[in-house]
Amino acid sequence: MLKTLDDILEDDSLFESSSDSRLFNTKRYRHTITAVDKKASRKRMKTDFTPYQVLFQSVQADIASGKRQIKSISDVEISQKSPIKKGNFYIDNGIMLYVAKIYHPDTKEEFSESTTRKHKVHLIYENGTENHIWLLSLVSSLYDTKRSGRLVTESLDEIDLLSEQVDNNVTTGHIYVVKYAGQDQRFLSMANLYKIGVAKDIQKRLCNTVNEATYLFAPVQLIESFEIQNMEAKEVESYLHHVLADKRVDLVTQSSTGKEIRVTEWFIVDLEHVRQILNQLTVELQKN
Numbered sequence: 001m002l003k004t005l006d007d008i009l010e011d012d013s014l015f016e017s018s019s020d021s022r023l024f025n026t027k028r029y030r031h032t033i034t035a036v037d038k039k040a041s042r043k044r045m046k047t048d049f050t051p052y053q054v055l056f057q058s059v060q061a062d063i064a065s066g067k068r069q070i071k072s073i074s075d076v077e078i079s080q081k082s083p084i085k086k087g088n089f090y091i092d093n094g095i096m097l098y099v100a101k102i103y104h105p106d107t108k109e110e111f112s113e114s115t116t117r118k119h120k121v122h123l124i125y126e127n128g129t130e131n132h133i134w135l136l137s138l139v140s141s142l143y144d145t146k147r148s149g150r151l152v153t154e155s156l157d158e159i160d161l162l163s164e165q166v167d168n169n170v171t172t173g174h175i176y177v178v179k180y181a182g183q184d185q186r187f188l189s190m191a192n193l194y195k196i197g198v199a200k201d202i203q204k205r206l207c208n209t210v211n212e213a214t215y216l217f218a219p220v221q222l223i224e225s226f227e228i229q230n231m232e233a234k235e236v237e238s239y240l241h242h243v244l245a246d247k248r249v250d251l252v253t254q255s256s257t258g259k260e261i262r263v264t265e266w267f268i269v270d271l272e273h274v275r276q277i278l279n280q281l282t283v284e285l286q287k288n
Helices: 005-009 026-031 050-065 134-144 160-168 235-241 271-287
Strands: 015-017 021-025 070-072 087-094 094-101 120-125 130-133 150-152 171-180 195-201 219-228 248-252 260-268
Touching: 021 134, 050 094, 050 130, 050 271, 087 134, 120 134, 130 134, 171 235, 171 271, 195 219, 219 271
Parallel strands: none
Antiparallel strands: 015 021, 070 150, 087 094, 087 150, 094 120, 120 130, 171 195, 171 219, 195 260, 248 260
């Protein structure tokens, strides 16, 4: 059995031939997954991670909206026709990674795509670490069934493709975010005060807020809503409330009879934070 990365790099039988365009024969894959590059280990980025963090958040938003998909690597045959590309996103062992660079380690020449075993890749991970490994090591890791390799597709811009995907989805409800629109200055003075709830029909749910304690017996303004598909909307609401527990505020209002009522489903939170949580939840569910 092959033990080291150098063993694999010298084994031509694992690579494509004129009659087989695949990067390597997956029937022999059990020999490659034992390879270990002892010099390669993920480290914290030496440069600013912020631009990449924004990039990962953008991709997560695309996945959540359906513009990108997550596909099992077993459904994606890495080959000369479908090579590893600079700018691609993959998921390895539950962690999303970005192919920042493909290059020859000796000449430093860079490539936009490759299936060449002598090339290395510079990988950026969503947790702020980076790595320089052999291209074959990346492919081997992705095809390891224990690591559940995934490919994040490129953004789908064609309307017909998007429409086809939406038809296959099932909407279970909507998460809504509303803002207090009454007259009580205690609540009006609280910046970023929002109620986050769930409903199948938002308009119907909000038609009688002036008579409901949960809305502080006042009109509200709908700020944003999120369509929830293929997962229970009520569970998404519970997850949001759990994650935002430290942002929750206990409010006290009075009923028409003067009775004090404590209301607990309001939060002081930035809306962008809510969007990121929902996007991340969608991505994590698709990783599994």
